[in-house]
Amino acid sequence: MNLAALDLNLLVALDALLREANVSRAAMRIGLSQPAASHALQRLREVLGDPLLVRTGARMELTPRAQVLRGPLAQALDQVRGLFIPDDFDALSSERQFRLMMPDLAVELLVPPLMAKIARLAPNVRLDVVPWRGPAIFTAEFARTIDLVISIGDAFKGFHRQLLYTDRDALAARRGHPAGTKLARREVFLKARHVAVIIRGQNEDLIDGWLRAKGIERRIALVVPGYIEALHIVARTDLVAFVPRRLIAALAKPLSLAAIAPPLDPGIDEQFMFHPTRAQFDPGSIWLRNLMLQTGRELDRPKRKAA
Structure with a gap:
């Protein structure tokens, strides 16, 4: 995988998509438009080589790879954010x-x-x-x-x-x-x-x-x-x-x-x-x-x- 293709904003979008399992709600969660969130999902699919979200009937579900990524990604982002938290x-x-x-x-x-x-x-x-x-x-x-x-x-x-x-x-x-x-x-x-x-x-x-x-x-x-x-x-x-x-x-x-x-x-x-x-x-x-x-x-x- 080409790590140079992954920026922090893309990881934040991935975190929102994995939490919400819905492009519209993920977009609202991080303040993006729905087209921007859809574009981010497409980029992530290309970089990770996995669809991440698949349609099952009327709803979207996480793939097994996405389920595995969910916890570790949230922890990694929390650690990155912790670097920049100011004083209480x-x-x-x-x-x-x-x-x-x-x-x-x-x-x-x-x-x-x-x-x-x-x-x-x-x-x-x-x-x-x-x-x-x-x-x-x-x-x-x-x-x-x-x-x-x-x-x-x-x-x-x-x-x-x-x-x-x-x-x-x-x-x-x-x-x-x-x-x-x-x-x-x-x-x-x-x-x-x-x-x-x-x-x-x-x-x-x-x-x-x-x-x-x-x-x-x-x-x-x-x-x-x-x-x-x-x-x-x-x-x-x-x-x-x-x-x-x-x-x-x-x-x-x-x-x-x-x-x-x-x-x-x-x-x-x-x-x-x-x-x-x-x-x-x-x-x-x-x-x-x-x-x-x-x-x-x-x-x-x-x-x-x-x-």
């Missing part, structure tokens, strides 16, 4: 600033408990939160300034993805709404006047794409750029909005809102945390990511107890 992050004395990009609902749900932890563990650390923007307008120059992204399952090039918490959508209405719990009926739901939330970088409210695929159109009376704005409008009108249930619960008391189970359930929402590949082994980034993951898991904890 001293949270208590650090004055580091972290820049986070997240939508308004993530700010509402995650930032207060996260800041309570930071005030106790790292009182001089500062967080700068910037408005969310989608992958299509997430430029490379902008990405270099970001330490963490909180988003739904979008792919951000050059960023790793981890599940943060799950949620479900509900219909938000003001307490005392004329239709009340009748909004749970399909015909009442469709007659209601809705607030759509179209976040920067998106062309429509995600729920409308889901409804349209089922041949359903809801009656949109107002479009706003964020969930918080939608709930404030709903609280003072007879409009309703499809909003993540956790956000309705967080603002139900101050805004006098009710969460109504919709007649059409789009299922589980998944909120993810993304961190840049360049910061994969940075102790400060690891510290913040662990704190954010802990905060996200705390949101899911009541749900698991109730199950």
Whole structure:
């Protein structure tokens, strides 16, 4: 085998492919496009003289050679990474600033408990939160300034993805709404006047794409750029909005809102945390990511107890 044909990036791609056994997921894991990951797989097949991944029915499986490579390759890469790990992050004395990009609902749900932890563990650390923007307008120059992204399952090039918490959508209405719990009926739901939330970088409210695929159109009376704005409008009108249930619960008391189970359930929402590949082994980034993951898991904890 010609070792000169193997660079470190190719080995990182091989590690992702062996872990995921799926080209698309491997690409997302290491921040590559799917064509780039497919190209890397082809190069690896040529260098190693083995197909590595083969299709079996509707899924891909590792070849015996790939199975043998999986453990030793992961250990070798860990050793290489260990050569470049800097000193530990001293949270208590650090004055580091972290820049986070997240939508308004993530700010509402995650930032207060996260800041309570930071005030106790790292009182001089500062967080700068910037408005969310989608992958299509997430430029490379902008990405270099970001330490963490909180988003739904979008792919951000050059960023790793981890599940943060799950949620479900509900219909938000003001307490005392004329239709009340009748909004749970399909015909009442469709007659209601809705607030759509179209976040920067998106062309429509995600729920409308889901409804349209089922041949359903809801009656949109107002479009706003964020969930918080939608709930404030709903609280003072007879409009309703499809909003993540956790956000309705967080603002139900101050805004006098009710969460109504919709007649059409789009299922589980998944909120993810993304961190840049360049910061994969940075102790400060690891510290913040662990704190954010802990905060996200705390949101899911009541749900698991109730199950």
